Amino acid sequence: MGGVAASAGNTRADTGAMVDAIIDGGCTGGDARRYGVTIGLGSFSTGIRAEGSGRDPSTGEAVTIPAAKAVKFTVARVFNDAVNA
Structure with a gap:
C-alpha cells in the first residue's frame, strides 16, 4: 500500500480508503x-x-x-x- 500511496502522491490512509471503496463498490454495487x-x-x-x-x-x-x-x-x-x- 505504501508504494501505491507514494506513486500517487497520497497518504497511506487515503490510499487505503480508496482501495476499500473500490472493493466495496464491486461487492455491493448493483447486481x-x-x-x-x-x-x-x-x-x-x-x-x-x-x-x-x-x-x-x-x-x-x-x-x-x-x-x-x-x-x-x-x-x-x-x-x-x-x-x-
Whole structure:
C-alpha cells in the first residue's frame, strides 16, 4: 500500500480508503452477479461448484459437499506478464 500511496502522491490512509471503496463498490454495487473488473489486475466472476464428496477429518466418514456458487478470479495478462518477467 505504501508504494501505491507514494506513486500517487497520497497518504497511506487515503490510499487505503480508496482501495476499500473500490472493493466495496464491486461487492455491493448493483447486481452482485455481474463481473467485476480491475483494469490491469484481473476480473472477478461467479461460477457454480458442483456437488462433490469428501471425508470428515475427525471421523473419516464420507460426507457430501453441497453445490455452491463460488467467486472466481482471473488474472489479467498484463499483471501476469509483469509477475513472470
